[in-house]
Amino acid sequence: MPSTVSIDELTDIVSRILVRHGVRLDNAAPVAETVVAAERDGAASHGLLRLPGYVTTLRSGWIDGNATPVVVDAAPGLIATDAANGFAQPALRASAPLLRDKARSQGIAALAIRDSHHFAAVWPDIEPFAVDGFIALAVVNGRRRMVVWDGKRKVFGTNPMGFACPRPGRLPLVWDQASSVMAQGEILLAAQHGEELPAGVALDAEGNPTTDPNATLDGGSVLPFGGHKGSSIAFMVEMLAAALTGANFGYEDRSGEYPGAQTSRAGQTVILIDPARLPGNRFFERIESLFAAIADSGVSRLPAERRYAQRDRSLRDGIALSDRQAASLQELLQA
Amino acid sequence: MPSTVSIDELTDIVSRILVRHGVRLDNAAPVAETVVAAERDGAASHGLLRLPGYVTTLRSGWIDGNATPVVVDAAPGLIATDAANGFAQPALRASAPLLRDKARSQGIAALAIRDSHHFAAVWPDIEPFAVDGFIALAVVNGRRRMVVWDGKRKVFGTNPMGFACPRPGRLPLVWDQASSVMAQGEILLAAQHGEELPAGVALDAEGNPTTDPNATLDGGSVLPFGGHKGSSIAFMVEMLAAALTGANFGYEDRSGEYPGAQTSRAGQTVILIDPARLPGNRFFERIESLFAAIADSGVSRLPAERRYAQRDRSLRDGIALSDRQAASLQELLQA
Numbered sequence: 001m002p003s004t005v006s007i008d009e010l011t012d013i014v015s016r017i018l019v020r021h022g023v024r025l026d027n028a029a030p031v032a033e034t035v036v037a038a039e040r041d042g043a044a045s046h047g048l049l050r051l052p053g054y055v056t057t058l059r060s061g062w063i064d065g066n067a068t069p070v071v072v073d074a075a076p077g078l079i080a081t082d083a084a085n086g087f088a089q090p091a092l093r094a095s096a097p098l099l100r101d102k103a104r105s106q107g108i109a110a111l112a113i114r115d116s117h118h119f120a121a122v123w124p125d126i127e128p129f130a131v132d133g134f135i136a137l138a139v140v141n142g143r144r145r146m147v148v149w150d151g152k153r154k155v156f157g158t159n160p161m162g163f164a165c166p167r168p169g170r171l172p173l174v175w176d177q178a179s180s181v182m183a184q185g186e187i188l189l190a191a192q193h194g195e196e197l198p199a200g201v202a203l204d205a206e207g208n209p210t211t212d213p214n215a216t217l218d219g220g221s222v223l224p225f226g227g228h229k230g231s232s233i234a235f236m237v238e239m240l241a242a243a244l245t246g247a248n249f250g251y252e253d254r255s256g257e258y259p260g261a262q263t264s265r266a267g268q269t270v271i272l273i274d275p276a277r278l279p280g281n282r283f284f285e286r287i288e289s290l291f292a293a294i295a296d297s298g299v300s301r302l303p304a305e306r307r308y309a310q311r312d313r314s315l316r317d318g319i320a321l322s323d324r325q326a327a328s329l330q331e332l333l334q335a
Numbered sequence: 336m337p338s339t340v341s342i343d344e345l346t347d348i349v350s351r352i353l354v355r356h357g358v359r360l361d362n363a364a365p366v367a368e369t370v371v372a373a374e375r376d377g378a379a380s381h382g383l384l385r386l387p388g389y390v391t392t393l394r395s396g397w398i399d400g401n402a403t404p405v406v407v408d409a410a411p412g413l414i415a416t417d418a419a420n421g422f423a424q425p426a427l428r429a430s431a432p433l434l435r436d437k438a439r440s441q442g443i444a445a446l447a448i449r450d451s452h453h454f455a456a457v458w459p460d461i462e463p464f465a466v467d468g469f470i471a472l473a474v475v476n477g478r479r480r481m482v483v484w485d486g487k488r489k490v491f492g493t494n495p496m497g498f499a500c501p502r503p504g505r506l507p508l509v510w511d512q513a514s515s516v517m518a519q520g521e522i523l524l525a526a527q528h529g530e531e532l533p534a535g536v537a538l539d540a541e542g543n544p545t546t547d548p549n550a551t552l553d554g555g556s557v558l559p560f561g562g563h564k565g566s567s568i569a570f571m572v573e574m575l576a577a578a579l580t581g582a583n584f585g586y587e588d589r590s591g592e593y594p595g596a597q598t599s600r601a602g603q604t605v606i607l608i609d610p611a612r613l614p615g616n617r618f619f620e621r622i623e624s625l626f627a628a629i630a631d632s633g634v635s636r637l638p639a640e641r642r643y644a645q646r647d648r649s650l651r652d653g654i655a656l657s658d659r660q661a662a663s664l665q666e667l668l669q670a
Contacts, residue, residue: 074442074612074614075442077442078442078443078608080615105411107410107413107445108410108441108443110442110443112616114615114616147632147633148632148634150633150635151629151632151634153632153633154632155628155629155632163571163574175567175571177563226560226561226562226564226565227560227561229512229561229565230560230561232512233568235498235510235638236472238625239500242625243500243610243616243618243622243625244470245613246616249625249628251625251632273413273575274410275578275579277413278579278581279409279415280415280581281415281579281580281581282581283578283581286578287574287578289584290573290578290584290586293490294483294486294490297482297483297487297489297586298482298485299484299485299486300485303570
């Protein structure tokens with residue numbers, strides 16, 4: 001394994017690992033691209049770090065790497081895609097051309113994906129639509145980890161939401177955030193390092209506040225960000241990603257029956273709007289004025305700009321693999 | 336002025352006050368209904384308390400009470416409505432039948448309102464759509480009061496967002512929340528009472544944290560809820576409510592040139608989705624299972640349930656007016 005790889009080389013390696021563990025090649029490609037996009041952009045939490053989780057999930061039988069998504073043209077502005085217990089990314093890829101066509105012709109369109117496993121960041125799903133000139137909103141629900149505000153026991157997943165806005169001649173403004181105050185990965189890290197959690201982050205199994213990461217992981221739950229307001233956002237995500245699509249709710253999760261399973265069998269909704277279809281908004285001109293006003297207000301960078309800077313470096317220099325990363329990739333290729 | 340009034344009586348009184356201060360009758364009705372809906376539901380901050388602000392705004396010349404909204408059928412899924420410097424509610428009312436038709440036929444549709452003044456809660460805008468079976472999402476931008484996360488000076492309004500989900504045989508699940516950690520009204524109250532603000536709520540004019548409500552009101556700003564995550568939500572609201580519609584951004588506000596003006600001349604977007612158009616989601620059956628699971632998790636009530644309980648009491652007993660409220664209404668009727 002070389003110590004520095006190009007993006008294409010790394011995508012090929014990750015794809016081969018997924019294929020080796022039971023994913024059909026055409027399903028592996030979009031998943032591998034998502035993992036590598038995160039690594040390329042310095043978003044380590046959703047990059048190569050996740051690969052062992054993909055592999056143990058595939059081995060557990062919890063997900064079908066050979067699933068063929070079924071895309072249904074449900075209404076002039078709606079697509080219903082059944083991921084058939086496969087990864088979310090191949091389902092999105094199979095639906096994207098029709099979603100683009102609908103958003104272009106109708107002005108707004110939504111894609112509702114059910115029975116899908118999403119184990120990646122949300123921004124790689126929406127950035128390409130914004131590059132094509134669409135405003136894109138995506139929500140993904142997940143297995144239960146989080147209480148509804150005022151609750152004692154977990155019901156919702158950490159329910160991420162992503163938003164992308166096109167910019168003329170530049171990469172889009174994109175944000176992507178969990179509805180929980182802290183990511184599951186950070187709680188796992190605190191437990192590994194024997195560190196306390198900050199107050200206001202987690203509850204134990206009895207629904208009492210705790211700063212012990214192990215109490216949180218052992219039947220406890222994480223709190224929504226911003227109190228009841230973040231809980232409201234998580235509610236909307238659950239409605240759009242699961243109720244609308246017909247996917248499992250977070251509390252219906254059965255991954256515990258598949259030891260090693262780390263993904264959620266849940267749902268995802270993507271909404272596209274074509275801002276060019278609304279007369280007189282001078283959209284692309286005006287948003288640049290807004291971004292200038294934001295910079296003037298003392299904000300040092302917009303969401304995603306740090307990722308884009310790291311992306312430039314990766315495109316120029318390749319992606320450096322640590323000895324540990326290289327060894328892990330080698331092991332997963334041969335396991 | 337009687338000490339207890341029916342909802343219809345109070346709507347008539349509020350409508351007459353608006354008409355007396357220059358609002359055309361057909362524009363006054365939907366605004367009055369919104370004010371009375373808040374009072375009826377015990378949402379005092381958006382009820383009769385706001386009437387003096389409506390009146391001073393009308394007197395200032397900042398808003399046109401006689402505006403006629405112009406509804407443009409922009410695309411199969413999009414409506415562009417110009418509120419023509421009038422209230423947002425008449426513009427929404429003028430657009431609602433077409434919006435319903437589009438959402439029913441296309442499965443999803445959006446209404447983009449520009450050049451509108453929204454001085455009310457968001458939930459009265461979306462509840463009726465959810466009663467008709469639509470999932471409804473609404474965002475409203477406003478004049479600058481809030482920093483973007485990491486910023487020193489205000490750029491965005493408190494940018495509320497509302498979400499409504501239909502329920503079979505019941506009033507909808509509805510939430511409505513500002514993107515700021517604290518409402519402007521609460522900061523005004525703290526200043527009046529000489530109280531400190533909690534930490535983490537506000538910045539002074541130099542962009543430094545402050546707990547002095549006067550420093551906040553005097554050129555300072557309020558912080559988004561939940562840190563950078565609430566700021567991201569506010570960003571999305573600004574994009575959808577202002578950039579998409581062609582309305583003023585928060586930082587473009589000129590209300591200061593109209594002494595007494597309290598409303599924002601800004602924009603609003605409403606998105607409707609018809610969940611019945613997606614095959615196999617068993618939407619109405621499944622959301623009730625979710626609500627049962629939420630109750631089981633120890634949550635005592637869903638968003639809006641407190642308002643609905645107060646609404647039942649108001650519908651049964653009428654709305655009791657305090658001496659002060661009755662005197663204020665009398666004064667505004669005759670002023």
